[in-house]
Amino acid sequence: MPERERLGARIAAQRERLRAQSRLRTRRTVARRDGVRAEVDGRWLLNFCGNDYLGLAQHFQVGNALQDAAAREGVGGGASHLVCGHHAHHAALEREVADWLQVPRALLLGSGYAANLAVLQALLGEGDVCVQDRLNHASLIDAARLAGCRLRRYPHADPEGALRQLRAAPGGAAVLATDGVFSMDGDLAPLRALALAAHAQHALLYVDDAHGIGVLGPEGRGSVAAARLDRLARPLQLVTLGKALGGYGAIVAGDEDLIEHLAGTARPYVYTTALPPALAAAALAAVRLARREHWRRERLQALIARLRAGAARHGFDLLPSETPIQPLVCGDDATALAWSQALEAAGFWVAAIRPPTVPEGRARLRIALSAAHADAEVDALVEALAAARDRLAPAAGPRA
Incomplete structure (x- = not known):
């Protein structure tokens, strides 16, 4: 019977390998x-x-909102949203973002990583498929793997490749997931062409707009608005609060039925403590600044x-x-x-x-x-x- 490998030795060997590779x-x-x-x-x-x-992370209005809410409400969320942790500050932030993005509803989660896990695990399972850009963020890749669905990846920014992958995986439900702005290259996904591919194959288009929100589109509504998808199609959109908005957390925004389903079934939402209300108050101040300035x-x-x-x-x-x-x-x-x-x-x-x-x-x-x-x-x-x-x-x- 072979001797069990020791984790300590494996970790040490990996560390030396990374050091030799300058990684x-x-x-x-x-x-x-x-x-x-x-x-x-x-x-x-x-x-x-x-x-x-x-430049909102240290803006005085954002900081004041955080301090004022913490002084009144304390520092913790207290419980999960579905128990007793859903605060008026959370609800106000969700309404503001939904209004900003011109969608029916939004849902606040703890981070962009958790939000991507929540979306794909709540929507997909065995027999379904998630088609993704090869340069998508790691959280989208991990989310598809954890969901148990088939993961298919297409060449970067290639809508025809996405269409081929969707056609090659008939049966079950399908999600076409892409970054809106790719975090390491800075380029934009071809969202209009991807929306057409998703529509043709009855797939849901999901856009992780972590690096587009606040920066692109009218009122900073992100890459989805910049691509004018509000009329062509209404994808599910991820908004992170920790980049252009200078805070922490994330919001998924889209159709009422989808968001209601996520709120009741997404494990990273259901089984975790709500974001501190003070952080939601700070994010609300940042969103309002981003909209008008x-x-x-x-x-x-x-x-x-x-x-x-x-x-x-x-x-x-x-x-x-x-x-x-x-x-x-x-x-x-x-x-x-x-x-x-x-x-x-x-x-x-x-x-x-x-x-x-x-x-x-x-x-x-x-x-x-x-x-x-x-x-x-x-x-x-x-x-x-x-x-x-x-x-x-x-x-x-x-x-x-």
Whole structure:
């Protein structure tokens, strides 16, 4: 009988393998934040790798809403929503988001990851199929696997590939799931073509709009509104509260019957404590700011254009993206790490993203912009990139 493998030995071997591949991940501790500046290891850095796209995470109205609600209601949710944890702040936030997205109903969950698990596990099971973009977020992949359905993946941003996969899996229910904005490439899903493919195959279109909400579309309603799907089709849409809205949690929005079904059957909703009411109050304040302060999106677009123009002048080839996510592909993992470290030495925090988060040979710097960045800060980042290139790789810079 073979001897049982020891987990400790397996973990140690895996750690050494990741270290040799320049893929060992480490946490950095932020001591303090001041807008787009963060104190890390006793040193202030300009943060160009966060997701606070609209600069709302430290907005005084959002912070005041959090503090006021915590002072009145305490810090915990108290119980699950279906027991006694559903608070008026939760209900108000759900109504506001439903009104914002122009859909009948919305449901608040603890995180975007939990929301994706909730949706696919509540809708799909054995004999069903979930068709997904190959570059979808890990939570969508995990959700389909945990649901027990067949998982089929199509080439990135290929609606014809999605249609072929749907046709190849007849019988049962079907969900076509895609990111609205892809978190590592910054590009947009072809939502109108995907909506047509889903309609033709009687599949539900589910859009994880974590990186589109607040940033794209009229009133910041996200990639679904930007693609004008409100009239063509009404997909189920995920809204995360922890990126452009600067808080924590997530909301699934769509048709009344779908949301009612999720509220009564989705395990990550039914069997977990409700989000603290104070966080819902803060998110409500952030949503209202995002809806009415259009200048934040205009400012963000101006900074995106400024970064891309500056990068092009210095010979850098950023991946095509109209969003705050502006990736600079470096190739191998060690090169991406070296570039990230060189930027940090110059005072800029830009994370190196390596496999398995991105495909093999596509390690990159994921530059993320915020409406809170100043023009001079973006210009300084571009100059620091050029200086790092000249010092680390005189013959050639990163490639697309």
